[in-house]
Amino acid sequence: MPNTLVPLPAPTPGGRVPEVCLVAGDAAAAVRLAPVAAAMRARKLVRPVVLACGDGARAATEVLSGFGVATDVLVELVRDGQCTPRVAAQLLTGLDHAFADRPPAAVVVQGDSATAFSAAMAAFWRQVPVVHLDAGVRSFDLTAPFPQEGHRRLIAQVASLHLTATPDAAGNLAQECHGGPKVVTVGSTAVDAGFDALDRYVRHLDARVQAVENAVVAGEVRLALVVLDAARWPEESAAPVLHGIADLVLACPDLEVVLPIARGHLRHLAYDMLGRLVRVTITDPLPQPELVCLLSVAAAVVTDTSTPAEQSPSFGVPVLLLGGEPGTWTEPAAPGHPWTAGGDRAVIARITEKLVLTHVERLAASPTDNPFGDGFAAIRAEQAIQWLLGLRDRPTDFTPR
Template sequence: MDQRRSPVPGHRPVVWLVVGTRPEAIKLAPVADALAEGGRMRPVVVATGQHPEMVGQALAAFGRTADAGLTVDRRNGGQPELLAQLITALDGLAAQSPPDAVLVQGDTTTTLAGALTAFWRRIPVVHLEAGLRSFDMAAPFPEELNRRMVTQAAALHLAPTPEAAGNLRREGVSGDDILVTGNTSVDAIRAVTERAPTFADGALAEVVEDATAGRHRLVLVTAHRRESWGEPLREVLRAVAELVTRHPGIRVVLPAHPNPEVRRLVHDTLGTEDRVLITEPLAYEELAAVLAASTLVLSDSGGIQEEAPTFGVPVLVLREVTERAEAVHAGCARLVGTDRELIVATASELLVDPAARVAMMSRGNPFGDGAAARRTEQAVARLLGLAAAAPDQFRVADLATVSGGV
């Protein structure tokens, strides 16, 4: 259904950018900049309070703060409690000052709450990073369902890749309501890696400096998915310990998830390993610098699957399925799940065989070219009647070869 609007003379439309988690803040910050620089619309960054400290930290990496902040009172930590509070708070804010469009990103509870709030008030919903599918409702959980529900509410679907756009078309979304933009994660990581990083942890700074100078090879490990907690994560950590034993020339950096049980497991398994540096969750610019200096990444993070190809760094995906299959299809990522033997065997192959590693390096990033935020601004302007034509779409075939850096 075409929900494009006619402009109101003298009115500069307000576009909410709803953020609740660190990845949302990272991926929406370039969009806020593009909207502000375009001058046609006024971006309002609404922080929902889902993960307030991490959102503030992520926005600060781009010189931004939230324009409006909500507070949630989480007691049992459950999804019903969080969703109810987010919707109530967002609806109250919209009642006071209704926006002209609401832009949500990805698949979080904040994303779903923002989309439902806007839809119920007949405000156009713009879904950034639309169309990702794992085709498994149990993984990622509950994010796979969240994405599908937001698809039903959205007026404009900004798909990061042609494959994501194809998923939407197969579900009956009109091609007129879909635009392939690329992923703004590529815009974001390019922006922060243009600056020299500042590390809060001196030990981490030394590890990155030594890796950059070629004194050792760096392996980044991140594991935070809820479905991996417990025995699956234990198997991943045992695989890391075995890799350190087998390959004396590597150093491992592992930012520990803040969950107490996860942190206990990490420290119990790897806390005595001299060549494993366990850190607090890293600021975005620190994580980008570690990623750029890495030889290999083991991760269950969707964002890292999108970012690592920018630097030509292979990713072993610690999940059974991924909604970012483009990385696997492009050859820059492999699914290894949480099987200890498979992780060790695959990582060892890449650490000892340079040809195997080179074969995995992406010919450009299949997730974007750094212009996604600009395309998003143009697409939203068209939705609101401020532009006549749709922007050019992101095409993987247009990417230049990238090898080891931006």
């Protein structure tokens, strides 16, 4: 490893299997870490210690359980309206205690949350190697998203191993002088999680959702799946998005919309604006098996999060990824990549209608490979961590076709 600014693994005592701590701070991180933990447990060359912490610890534990992965350590957080710096201080303290009680050979963090940043710093200060899953994501603007873009760059400074999902992400790291063998492109573990979730699917618990799926499979209707993170949408920003969905439903008479959303301000707003439309089903957040099953039969997906956007190409489903300034939009950079648009009513309705109307053409065309992963990202990630610990050769990088 040519970088002396980050710690190298300590030798493992003879006869002991090294323990690697995987830190999940919310449901989204849990989805991406679950396949890595499962790969470690299957191969038994390193022992995963799954730690859930932060505001989303309970949600992360539920998601992990859905993938058959047990949580080994729970570090709960009492927010009580505290500001982000004080919350981060609590996280650092709790994680430092956890790493002291059960010293890991390495710590795996995912993404750019405050939990990921706090776990990376707590491990670094204890001279434990940090492995960054989904490294190299950049907006190149420290103010957007804030503070996530700062977290991404700071984690990169202390990471001993960068696991990127795509060659583009590895290129972003190279621009910041993070290169060489310690950057491994493994693909997106969200794709692995999608395939695993679909294998676990049995049926929908909500009879309304099951009826929609049955109608889609029978060819009676088409489906637009809308997946939004309520925390990202204050009422003034959410209204144009929901208006765009309403316009879409009215423009496409054979279209059903399913909107899984947590109880709160966004759900109340959705009921006010969409509740009278008979072809809109608003339901509780769906477990991953149910969500991926719907995604796999959808004509289009509208979302503000990267996980469904990276899973959808595996099923030939186009995605509109919401983000950026209202009124702006861009076409996909390459096959399988999402369309992007700001929270603009007319743009959302127009692009999504275009994606829905091309559904029949896509069914007749040859499927394209998913540029974000092939379902083996978790195995590559587990092998790369073994390599970091001196247990095997470096794995081959994922190269999308």
